[in-house]
Amino acid sequence: MLITSMSSFHPEDAKAWWVAYDAIVLIDSEIKSSNDLLASRPQCEGESPQFRMRKVTGAESPLELSRSVRTQDWTPTAAKIHVGNLEKLVNDLGGKQLYGEGDNFAIVIRELIQNARDAIRARMAIAANFNGRILIKVARKSESKTVIEIWDDGVGMSQRTMVGSLLDFGTSFWASDLVQSEFPGLRSSNFKPVGRFGIGFYSVFMVASEVSVLSRLYSDGISDVTKLNFPDGLTLRPILSKGGGDGFDAAFSTRVCITVDEPIEAVKDRLINKGQPIELRVPLKNYLAAITVGLDVSVALQIEGESQRQVHENINSLRSQDKVREWIIDMTFSDVLGSPVDASAKYVCENFERIRCIEFEGRIVGCAALIDLPPHNGLKYLTTDAIGGLTNNTNRGAGGYLGYFENQPTSAKRDSGTKVAPTGVLQAWANEQILILRQKNASQEQLYWAASNLSNLELDPIEIISFPLVYPDFTVVLKTFDEIFDILVSSPIPSLMNRQCNFSETNLGFVCIDGLPTLRPLSAGNLIHLELENGHPKYPWSLLGCLARLVSRRGRELEYEVKPNVLTTFKRSLLVYWMPFVAFVPR
Structure with missing residues (x-):
């Protein structure tokens, strides 16, 4: 028939x-x-x-x-949504939700920028003297809908890639056989894609009611542009057609266009902390600057009716103090927080000169300054963990550093793992931060909190460590090692230890045991570890670990004793951790 x-x-x-x-x-x-x-x-x-x-x-x-x-x-195509490697997908996701909780809009933009970045860096690896760029365009579609376009001039995609690897859920194009046939030599180059799981494209359907992808290989002409259109999101088969039409810019290789059900006013000014007591409206430029914090490709923004603006420069070009200042102000929202004396903006302006870039294997994997303030200090938006130079966590707090560190991903959900820079490289950065703080005559309290933040980063704080002691009148005094050494010569120093965790207790008020100066860390974190291993502190960057190493430098050793708690108030949960000093130990 x-x-x-x-x-x-x-x-x-x-x-x-x-x-x-x-x-x-x-x-x-x-x-x-x-x-x-x-x-x-x-x-x-x-x-x-x-x-x-x-x-x-x-x-x-x-x-x-x-x-x-x-x-x-x-052209009707049989390119249906499909999973080509289900076992790999399950392993990659580890049984967790694909993207978890968070800002879905930021997740989508991050994934699209990541795909564009990989395409550009691939072209840079095979085309000498090429420097690519990403352009984000925003335009009104209707009173309640906005069109967002992500343009890049990377390697582009053939029709075979668009109906194959792009839609093959769970398999990355960069790991497919198509790479070798379409871009010979790429695998043997120094190109390292950020995308590894083959799931990023599907994130767009979390916020987009319509999606279209137009692309061509960078070596092909406009007539070779292939269009893959999802007019109703993920519910129906895509429409495949040839030719980019009048709207395709010949300077680019790929355009991804999404329609979101938000008015352009909401897209131009993103709402942070939605539903919280303090909400913040952040211009899209700053919002994108936070997402692209460590990206190794430049990004520009073009909003309908406005001039084009630079959002982010290739992180490897971040060399001058002026560029560092502009970068950190944009990504920390310091110019949009409201009051010019806002604590976060004030801290950024006073400390951005301490920011130093961290390099490893010929590229920047972090730009940061050590924070010298206690936690829970009310500062916001200062600390960022990035993967592939990108993050979707625009609502950040203030951790141990001002700036960003590059991290290894632990799953397709993009949970941060270990730092990309090895410990030796990070410790060199830490030592420089210590030197700068001393040159600026930082107070002993500032140095203590800097040491606490280094310890939390599992870096050695021994050169600036001090020891908080509680006295019988419940005053707390930060003591240098020399002062601690003099006390230990004649007296033990106790500390309350949590029975279950081998931590110095910080959840209680300040306690002085038996009238003796009592060691009590000022906050939780890595400094509070008291666990021993083979008769020595297990964690060398804890207060106890630093103390033991400093005592050893004097040719002595610490002796440790655990006694039942003598304070009935805390008897149910705590022990007393004694640290008597052995006065004579051969060097």
């Missing part, structure tokens, strides 16, 4: 064409099932011949049917 159409189906008629295709596939299936039934029927008297019709021409594939049920300006 041959079914034909009297006129061609245009792209706007794609839904009707697919309805026809599904109906034809159903007719073909019914004919074949009926013939199979007739063939299997017992022959009693005479024959039960099968139908003369054996199939419907074109039912085997959309492309074949389009020869008789014609299409114009587009």
Whole structure:
């Protein structure tokens, strides 16, 4: 059976064409099932011949049917959403939700920028003297909808890639065989993609009601542009067509266009801390600067009716003090926090000169200054952990440093793992920060909190460590090692230890045990570890670990004793941790 159409189906008629295709596939299936039934029927008297019709021409594939049920300006394709490597997908996700809780808009923008970055860095690896860029365009579609376009001039995608690897959920194009055939030599270059899990493209459907992808290989012409359109999100088959039309900029290789159900005013000024007591409206430029904090590709923003603005420069060009200042102000929202004396903005302006770039294997993997303030200090938006130079965590706090560190991903969810820079490189940065703080005559309290933050980063704080002691009048005094050494010569120093965790207790008020100066860390964190291993502190960057190493430098050793708690107030949960000093130990 041959079914034909009297006129061609245009792209706007794609839904009707697919309805026809599904109906034809159903007719073909019914004919074949009926013939199979007739063939299997017992022959009693005479024959039960099968139908003369054996199939419907074109039912085997959309492309074949389009020869008789014609299409114009587009090609129906069998590129359906599919999972090519389910086992890998399960392993990558580790049984957790794909992206977890958070700002879905930021997740989508991060994933699209990451894909554009990988395409650009791939082209940079195979084309000498090429420097790519990403352009983000924002325009009003209606009163309640906004169009966002991500343009890049990277390697681009062939039609084979767009209907294959792009839609193959769980398999990254960079790990596929297509890479070798389309970009010979790329795998042997120094190119390292950020995308590794093959799931980023699907994030767009969390916020987009319509998605289209236009792309060509960077070596091809405009006539080779292929368009993959999802007019109704992820619910229907994509529409494949050839040619980019008048709107495709020849300076670029790929354009991803998404329609979000938000008015342009909400897109231009992103709401941070939604539903919280203090909400913040952040201009899209700053919002994108936070997401692209450590990206090694430049990003520009073009909002409808406004001039084009630079959002981010390649992090490897962050060399001058002026550029560092602009970068840190943008990504910490310091110029939009409201009051010019806001604590966070004030801290940024007073400390950005201490920011130093951290380099490893020829690239920048962090730009930061050590924070010298206690935790819970009310500062916001200062500390960022990035993966591949990107983050979706725009609502950040103030951790141990002002700036960002590059981290290894632990899963497709993009949880941060270990720092990319090895400990030796990070310790060199830490030592420089210590030197700068001393040159600026930082107070002993500032140095204590800097040491606490270094300890939390598992870096050695021994050069600036001090020891908080509680006295009988409940005053707390930070003591230098020399002062602590003098006390230990004649007296033990106790500390309350949590029975379950081997931590110095910080959840209680300041306690002085038996009238002795009592060691009591000022906050939780790595400084409070008291665990021993083979008779020595297990954590060398804890207060106890630093004390033991400093005592050893004097040719002595610490002796440790755990006693039952003598304070009835805390008897249920605590022990007393004694640290008597052995006065004479051979050097």
